[in-house]
Structures are given as C-alpha cells and as structure tokens.
Amino acid sequence: MATGWEDPFDSRAPLMGQSGGIGARNHYSRLMSDPFEYDDDDAWPGAPSGPAPAYPGPGGNAAAARAAAGPPKWLETLNEAQREAVLAVDGPVLVLAGAGTGKTRVLTTRLAQILHEGRARPYQILCVTFTNKAAREMRERVAGLVGPATEGMWLGTFHALGTRILRRHAELVGLKSNFTILDTDDQIRLLKQILEAERIDEKRWPARMLIHVIQRWKDKGLTPGKVDASDAGEVANGRAVAIYAQYQERLRTLNACDFGDLLLHNLTLFTEHPDVLQQYRNLFQYILVDEYQDTNISQYLWLRLLAKTDDPKRPANICCVGDDDQSIYGWRGAEVGNILRFEKDFPGARVIRLERNYRSTPNILGAASGLIAKNEGRLGKTLWTDLPEDGQKVRVRGLWDGDEEARVVGEEVEALQLKGYPLDEIAVLVRAGFQTREFEERMITLGVPYRVVGGPRFYEREEVRDAIAYLRVIAQPADDLAFERIVNKPTRGVGKTTMQSVHQAARLERLPLSIAARRMVETDELKPAARRSLTAILDDFDRWRQLSQGVDHIELTETVLDESGYTAMWKESKKPEAAGKLENLKELLVAMEEYEDLAQFLEHVSLVMDADDRGKGPMVSLMTLHSAKGLEFGTVFLPGWEEGLFPHQRAMDENGLAGLEEERRLAYVGITRARERCEISFAANRRIHGSWQAALPSRFIDELPGKHVEIEADRGVYAGSGGGAAEDRYGFMYGGGSGFGGGGYGGGAYGGRNSGGLRPGVPERGRDQGFSQGGGPGFQRLKSRGLGSRAPVIEGQAEYIGGDKQADWGEGERCFHQKFGPGTVIKVAGDRLTIEFDKAGTKTVVAAFVERPE
DNA sequence: TAGGGATTGTTTTTT
DNA sequence: ACAATCCCTA
Numbered sequence: 001m002a003t004g005w006e007d008p009f010d011s012r013a014p015l016m017g018q019s020g021g022i023g024a025r026n027h028y029s030r031l032m033s034d035p036f037e038y039d040d041d042d043a044w045p046g047a048p049s050g051p052a053p054a055y056p057g058p059g060g061n062a063a064a065a066r067a068a069a070g071p072p073k074w075l076e077t078l079n080e081a082q083r084e085a086v087l088a089v090d091g092p093v094l095v096l097a098g099a100g101t102g103k104t105r106v107l108t109t110r111l112a113q114i115l116h117e118g119r120a121r122p123y124q125i126l127c128v129t130f131t132n133k134a135a136r137e138m139r140e141r142v143a144g145l146v147g148p149a150t151e152g153m154w155l156g157t158f159h160a161l162g163t164r165i166l167r168r169h170a171e172l173v174g175l176k177s178n179f180t181i182l183d184t185d186d187q188i189r190l191l192k193q194i195l196e197a198e199r200i201d202e203k204r205w206p207a208r209m210l211i212h213v214i215q216r217w218k219d220k221g222l223t224p225g226k227v228d229a230s231d232a233g234e235v236a237n238g239r240a241v242a243i244y245a246q247y248q249e250r251l252r253t254l255n256a257c258d259f260g261d262l263l264l265h266n267l268t269l270f271t272e273h274p275d276v277l278q279q280y281r282n283l284f285q286y287i288l289v290d291e292y293q294d295t296n297i298s299q300y301l302w303l304r305l306l307a308k309t310d311d312p313k314r315p316a317n318i319c320c321v322g323d324d325d326q327s328i329y330g331w332r333g334a335e336v337g338n339i340l341r342f343e344k345d346f347p348g349a350r351v352i353r354l355e356r357n358y359r360s361t362p363n364i365l366g367a368a369s370g371l372i373a374k375n376e377g378r379l380g381k382t383l384w385t386d387l388p389e390d391g392q393k394v395r396v397r398g399l400w401d402g403d404e405e406a407r408v409v410g411e412e413v414e415a416l417q418l419k420g421y422p423l424d425e426i427a428v429l430v431r432a433g434f435q436t437r438e439f440e441e442r443m444i445t446l447g448v449p450y451r452v453v454g455g456p457r458f459y460e461r462e463e464v465r466d467a468i469a470y471l472r473v474i475a476q477p478a479d480d481l482a483f484e485r486i487v488n489k490p491t492r493g494v495g496k497t498t499m500q501s502v503h504q505a506a507r508l509e510r511l512p513l514s515i516a517a518r519r520m521v522e523t524d525e526l527k528p529a530a531r532r533s534l535t536a537i538l539d540d541f542d543r544w545r546q547l548s549q550g551v552d553h554i555e556l557t558e559t560v561l562d563e564s565g566y567t568a569m570w571k572e573s574k575k576p577e578a579a580g581k582l583e584n585l586k587e588l589l590v591a592m593e594e595y596e597d598l599a600q601f602l603e604h605v606s607l608v609m610d611a612d613d614r615g616k617g618p619m620v621s622l623m624t625l626h627s628a629k630g631l632e633f634g635t636v637f638l639p640g641w642e643e644g645l646f647p648h649q650r651a652m653d654e655n656g657l658a659g660l661e662e663e664r665r666l667a668y669v670g671i672t673r674a675r676e677r678c679e680i681s682f683a684a685n686r687r688i689h690g691s692w693q694a695a696l697p698s699r700f701i702d703e704l705p706g707k708h709v710e711i712e713a714d715r716g717v718y719a720g721s722g723g724g725a726a727e728d729r730y731g732f733m734y735g736g737g738s739g740f741g742g743g744g745y746g747g748g749a750y751g752g753r754n755s756g757g758l759r760p761g762v763p764e765r766g767r768d769q770g771f772s773q774g775g776g777p778g779f780q781r782l783k784s785r786g787l788g789s790r791a792p793v794i795e796g797q798a799e800y801i802g803g804d805k806q807a808d809w810g811e812g813e814r815c816f817h818q819k820f821g822p823g824t825v826i827k828v829a830g831d832r833l834t835i836e837f838d839k840a841g842t843k844t845v846v847a848a849f850v851e852r853p854e
Numbered sequence: 855t856a857g858g859g860a861t862t863g864t865t866t867t868t869t
Numbered sequence: 870a871c872a873a874t875c876c877c878t879a
Contacts, residue, residue, distance in 0.1 A: 131868065159869045183869085259869045294868095331866065432865050454867080488855090495855045607869065626866050648865055666866080689864065690870040 072116055074109050074145055078102075085352045086110045089119060089286065091315035092307075092346035094339070097323055098383045099368070099672035100359030100632065107290060107321055108138055111153075112145035114286055122153040124285040126306065129157055130294055132608050134630070138290070154284070158299050160607050162262040165269070165280070172273055173265045178599070180256040180472060181606040185465065186481045187211050187258050194246050198239065205236045214244050218260030219333030221267055221298035224248055253510075254480055263298045270305045280306055285317060292322030292342075296333040304345065316346065324379050325372050328626060328666050330658065331651075340379065357383045359632055361391025363708045364678050368671040370705030375661045393710040394671065394678045396701055401685040401692075402438055402640075408681070409637050410442035413620055416635065423449060423618040425634035429625050429670050431646040435639070436622040443620060453623035459605050463570065463581040464588050468605055470560050471553075474544050475598055478512035490569035493533035498526060502534075514538065540564065553598040554589055561585060579816065625670045636674035641667075641682040642695035667700045680704075809833055809847060816851045 075083055085095045085106045097103035111127060114120055129135045135156050142150045154161055163181070170177040182190070191207040191214075213235055217227055224245035232240040251257065257265065270277040287307050289295070295303070307316040320342060327336045343349050357365055365383050372378070399405045413426055428439050436452050443450040458464060466489060472482035488494045505525075506516035520526060521535045540563060548556050561567045567585065570578045595601035621633070640646055647663035655662070671678055682697045809815070813825045815835060827834035833847050 157869065163869095181869085262869080329867075332868080434864080457868095491856075493855080497855080624866060645865095650865060662866095687870085 072113070074112060078105070078109065079356055081352055081354050081356070082106050082109075085319075085321075085354065086113050088350055088352065089114055089117075089319075090317060092317075092342075092349035093319040094292075094342045094346075094349055094351045095319065095321040095354060096351065096379055096381055097321055097354040098357060098381045099323065099326060099669070100357045101354035101383070102356075102358060103290075103321055103323075103354065104137070104141070106354065107288060108141040108145065110319065111138075111142045111150075111288065115142075115146050115149050120285040122150055124283060125153050125155075125288070126161070126284040126286070127153060127155040127288040127290075128161060128299075128303070129155075129290045132157060132160070134290060135160070157607070158295075158302070159259060159262045162266045162302070163603075163607060166257070166262060166265050169269050169273070169276055172276070173268050174252050175257070175265070176255050178255070178476065180254070180476060180479055180482075180602075181262070182251075182256050182258045182481065183460070183465075183606060184211070185460075186256075189481055189484070190250055190254075191243075191247060194243055194250065195236075198236075198243060198246075200236050200239065200243070210236060210240065210243065213240060214247060215258075215260055216333055217244065218258075218264050219296040219298055221264065221301045223264065223268065255476070255478060256481070260298070263302055266302055267298060267305070270302075277305060281308065287316070287318040289318070289320040290322075292320035293324050293327040293336055293339045294322070294329045294334045295338050297335050297338075300335065300338045315348065318346070323381075325375070325381070325665055326629060326669050328629065328662060328669060330655070330662050340377070353381055355381050355383055357385045359675055360385065360672060361389065361676055362387055363391045363393045364671060364674050364676075366708035367394040367678070367704050368668050370708065371664065371671065371700060371703050372668040374703050375664055377661075392677055393708055394680060394704065396641075396704070396709055396711045397679065397681040398697065398711075399681055399683050401683050402687060405639050405681050405683045406438040406442040409439060409639060409679075410446050410448070412637070412679070413443070413448055414446055417448060421634070423620050426637075427621040427623065427628065427631070427633040427635070427673065428637045428639065429623060429628045429673065431625060431640055431648060431666070433624055436624075439622050439639075443622075449617060449619040450622055451619045453621050454627035458584070458587070458591075461581070461584055463584055466566065467557065467561060467585060467588055468602070470544075470564060470566070471557060471598060471602060473514065473541060474548055474556070474560070475602060477514045477541075477545075480506075480513040483513050486564075486566075487534075487537060490565045492537060492565070493529060494537065495530075498530040498534060501525060514541065537564075548598060553595070553601055554592050556598065557589060557592060576816075625666045628673050629669050632673050632675060634675050635677040636670065636679070638667075638670050638678065638680045639682075640686075641680050641698035641701055642686065643698055644693075644695065645686070645688075646698055647700070664700060664703075667698075 075086065078086060079102075082102055082105065085093065086109045089110065095103070095106060097106065107127075111125065114125060115122065127138065129138060139150060139153070139155055142153075142155075154164075156164070166173070166175075167177045167179075170179055188207045188211055191211050192202065195202050195205070195207060195210070213232075217231075224241055227241050227244065229241060232238065236243055248261075251261065270280075284306055287303065289303060303318070307318040320339070322339050324336055324339050327334060327339070330336065343351060360368070362385055365385055369383055397408070399408060409428060413423075416426060417423060428436070430436055430439075433454075440450065440452060459468070466486055469482040469485040472479045473486070476482075484499065487499065502513055502517045502520060505511075505520055506513050509516060509519075511519075517534055518538050521531050521538065526534065544556065544560050544563075547559060551559075567582065570581050570585075592601050595604060621631075643649075646667070647660055651659035651663050653659075671680075680701065682695070682701065684695060685692055686695050687693070809825050809828050811825055811828060815823055815825055815833070823835040825833050826836050
C-alpha cells in the first residue's frame, strides 16, 4: 500500500491477511453477536460534541487549492436546509426529504462537495441506491458537477455493490467468484425440485409461496440457522426451515446466488471475517443512502456494519436520505422502522428536514398533505411552497364505469394534446398493472402515443432468458438450471424421461447435469434416440465453448442461436408474438455490444440490464403508482379510486391498519407527482375478473381536504342516456340529494370467483350510499345506448388527429398489430383502420400502429 | 414427448 | 375475462 489511499480492491492485491489484529477481534466479537439482533438497543458510538474534526483530506494540493478558491457555485442555488444537508458531511445525518423538495439535488451536491473539498477519494465513497436508474442518474449528475472525479466511486444498488464485494471474497462463504445470479424463475424451478424430493404437496404449498417466505427471511438477514422455528409455523408441513436450508445447500453446489443472497452472504462474510469487514470500513469514509425508507433489515444491517468506525471518537459519516411518507414497499420487506429509528441508531445524528416543495401548486400540495396527515406514526413534515398562485384545485370525478372513466381521461388527454400540451408531461397512474389496459386501448383508438412503463423487463422475456441460458451453460458448464431450461428448447428429443435419468445420475455422482449427461451418453443407459439427441447438444456445447475462446460474445451468440435452432424455432412459429421475439433477440445482440465480454455481459444482465426504453417521441405515460415514485408530471390522472381497489382490499386484509396506511402513502405519492394538474376519478361500476362489481368511492376521497378539491359532476357524458338522472346523481353523491338506481347495494370489495355480481350489503363506513348502484338492467340499457361503443366518437375525431392522409392500406389486406396480433383490414378511413383481428375482435386503430405481416 | 383441454388464480416490484 | 400452468392422452 504505497499511499495508503488506494482502493485495495481495485488493485489486484491479495485481500486476506491484511489488518484485523487481536484488539480488533474483540471489538468485532461484540459486534458479531449483534447485527442479527435487530431489536436490541445497542447504540452507535455517538458523535463528538462540538464541531467534528475536519477529516484529513487525501486529495493533496489540488484539492486544497480548489477548496481555497472559495465555496463552489453549486451551493449558492440551494436553500438553507438543502445547504445544511450538503455541508453537514461529518457524522451521521438523516435527511427527511419530502416529495419534490430537491432530494436528488442534495445527494448529488453533497457527493460533489465531498469530492471537491478533497475529503475523500472517489473510491472511498459508498453511495447506495435502489434502482440502477437512480444510480445512473446520480452518477451523471455528480459528473455534471465535478467531472470525471467520480470515477471509481462505489455507487450502485445494494445488490450490485453487494455482488462486487462478494465476488472478491466468494470463497469465504463457500462460493466461487464466478457464481451465477439466479432470478425468480430459476429460484422457483430449483425449489420445485426440492419440494418434489421432499414429497411436499406442491398444491398445498406452492413453490411461489415458499420462495416468498424464504425471501422474506433473507430480507431480514436470517440464514436458515437463524430462523426462529416458530416463525415458520405450519408452512410446508413445518418443514419450511429445512427446505430453506436445502435450498441454500443446492445454491451453493450450483455456485449460485439468488438476489437475497447477494446481501445475506455479505453479512455472513462480514461477521465471520472481521478482517474483511475492517478493510471495507477503512475504505468507506463516507456513506450515502438514497430512499432510506425502503431499506429492508438485511440492507440496514449491511449499512450498519459498514458505517461503524473502529474509532469510537470518530462518528460514522453516514447520510441517509428518505421520506417516511413515501414508504410504499413494506410488502416486499422494506422496514419503515429503519428510518424511524435512525436517531437511536446514531446518537447525535443530525436530522434535517427538507420541506420546501418546488414541484406542485399549493392546491396539490394541500390536498396531498391533508391526506397524509391521516396517517399515524409519521416523523412529520409540513411541505410548503411560496408559489403565488394556488393553481387549479385537485379535481375529483365520479363516473359510471371503467369504460367511461377511460374515455373521459382519453378525451382530456386529447384536449390537452390539441392545445399543444406536451404528452410526456401527462401520466395516468393506476394502482394495479392490469388497470393500464383500458387506458391503453383508449389511447390506441384515439391515436395518442403512449408508453406503458414497467411492463415485463427486457431480460425477463422468455426468448431473452433462453438465449442467456445458452450462454450461461457455455460460460459455466455447472449451471444446471440454465442447462435444463434449454436442453430441449427447441425440442430435440431430450424430454422429461431422459432428463429424469440424467438427474438421477447427477445426484448420485454429485455432478452437474451437463457433466453427468456427458458420462451417460457414453454408456448404454439411455435409449438410442435419446442418447443420440443428447450427444448432439452436448457436442454443440463443447464446440461453442471452443468457439467462445476465439470469437467475441456477439458473434458467439449469433452462432449459438443459429446453430441451436433457436432462431429457427421462432421463425417457424405461428404464434402472434413470434415476430416480436425475434426482434427482441436482435435487440439483445445490440444490447450486448455495451459489454466487453461474455462474463461481463452475464454479470450485468441479471443485475443491471433495464427494460428497453426505446420509446421515441413524446408519449403519455401509463404506469402503476409504485413505478411512478420519483417521477413528476405536469398533469397526473389518478383513476380507480374505489374501495377495494384503492385502497386495495388485500392490502387491508393482510396488513390491517399498516396496510391501509401504506395505501394512503401510495395515494400521497400519486398526488405529489403532479406539478399543476391532478385529476382523481372513480367509477361506480367496475369489471373485475370478468364480472361487474359495484364500487364505493375510496375513503381517500373523503379524506382530501375540501378546500383544495373540487368534486365535479361530469354532465354531458350522461346527458340523454340516464333519463335526466345523471346530473342529480352526482350532485347527490356529495351533496346528499336523492338517489339514483335505488342504492342499497355496495360493499364494493372485490371478492373471488364466488362473489361475482352484486351482493346486498351496507357500505362499511356508514357513508351516504349514494353512489353505489345495483348495476343490472339500468346499466345494460346504458351500455346498449352506445356509451360503450366507440365507433361514433372515434370517427368524429379522426379528422382532427389524423389529418387528411389516407393510410397506405387496402381493404382485405392482412396486417399485424403489436398488441392485438394478426388481422384483416376491413375499412380504411383516413389514417384509421378498422381491423378484424384474428384473436382480439374488431377494432379501429391508427395505421401507424399496424405493420405488414412477415 | 407434445400439444390440447381443464384448472386455477388474478397488488404493488427491484434486484 | 384471461392467461398461465398442469395433467393427461394420443
């Protein structure tokens, strides 16, 4: 260590045997018993009283000179609280950053400040985010402030950073450093095998559910030995812990990790090898954590291990940024408690509140604040803004059913579009993924470009995963899961029975599948046909492995996909999605170019590779409230605010008040995404799982403070269809007038199969029953009058949007639509095509969305 | 071994 | 309604 400041992990120096004397060991032994005790009261070493000693900067003269040149200009544009958060670099700091208060700005500026002052080298900074996207943005923004000085910074997701560390020390936890990272699919397949061997009825204890249980344990930092037996209860006939242990065992033999392991093994590594922990503690002089409210316990423990300094006089330089009001991931193990107990963990911690909102109008802010105030157990913040204009009130609209709701939103979007309002400033945020569908269809018929954010991720698609599986087997012959996945895909006569015998042999000889298979084909154990097929594919793999030494990973992939018959399989397929799959395979090759070699690509594909965001041009965004966190839009539509859907019934059933409060935070997140316009809506009738359900307006609507909200009767929509009752209906709804449709039905919980239809009952909350109707005949009548039929509306508007261009299509021509599949054009009107789809029925769509068939 | 008919469940999502 | 998965038969 020449300078003492090099990152030992970036030089290829051997890692073990450094530091970690006896004194240190005692110190750690105390620690070792503690990290897994989440509830203990053990406190962190306190911050020293008085000003923290300036940390001796390693940056040398250049940094000193920069520091002497006066405060950097970026400080000038910060408000007081922000500046405080940026400058408080010594000691533990918790930044409570409300929505739209410039959180990212503070984080990035703080990083820049640390680098600028020469307090630490980039590699001495650990900065953790939750998503790759956040990490990328952060890096870009910091680079924008201080330039290339960010190189080498440990900036990434918990998992990416955990992986980086784990690869360095894999042997210490029984892995090899080239371990594979499994995704959910692989996990389930593996678990199924274990369940089968254990003779556990998969019907009664589905692998999906058990993997969830195991995951939850991992989230808590619990290895099989640490799980409290009573915690497992009756799950899997009381054998859940044993299964967990076996699962871990199998992972180890496969030289694989699931996502949870990436951190869990880090915890094991750090507690069992204090000298290793010591190195990282020495290394990381500053730790920054984004979205702290979303950390789970294992992440918390990881941070806690790393943040603790060996010198009790020196405080941990850890800065966590978060917002308890935006904690919406409790269901996947996030522990709001982490943020609530920060001051206890780090006595003397400074807590800085960012409350000045730069995003939304006073009305939007007021509505959101009023709503979130109904939650208990908050750290408490009061967002404020000094915008002079209150802006438009938050509009709440009650509508007849989901179709109408989608139509109204569609119309508004269209109106905004005509006014020249940029489409990418518009978002429709829904509670659950399936809700995007009706809006999608609406946008298609209107010809409004849209994008669904957060659909299936690119690398999760079947064809991409298959292709990757081939590569994984090439890179790692021991990768059984990958081998199994593609050994008979395309079908090549290596079926279940063959694989069963291979499995058996593999288990007996404790060999990886592909090795066992190689041995078997050299004997007479298999039937000749199976033996021939299996030999062929094994030879293929041998050949490809050879090839991988000679050519780059792109060429290799091309060859493999071609020679394996995989591409041919999709080319011959008649499935409507086949063309898209081939497209994705090409896309994969393009994506691979970003990586240097196969190993690097494989590393990133499971951790980092994002969904293809090749959406071009301005588009309306459709997404769930969860995926909207962190984003902002000029106009936000929030449909589906109905009891049972939002708040979601299951959230309440499974988590009671805590579940409800998380739903409320979700609503808060939704509203605070909007800068100037926020429109909430709910429908009286909604079709869920095929059957119509009457629904009550969400309780959250009641909770919105009246002075920031306007409840709107959307006349016109029903004019002439409901015998004049429509307008009254809405007046009554919130004004307490007389009823429509007789009321009396309600209870809008969405039940299962058997609750189909409407059931009599009294709304739970004793509210006015106004808006719940009985569906039935009246509803049918409405539908048949054309409320549900789209054609008249569409054609009327086609002229506005489509102009006079005649689409280049002829009637009777065959065509293909990304969403609806193949079909036949039956009518051409301007750029609108009416198409009879083979599967999806007859629809009118914009020609631009339609392609020629292959 | 493969493909078709029955069965089943259907919140949110990152890594 | 719908899709994914499972089981069974050809």
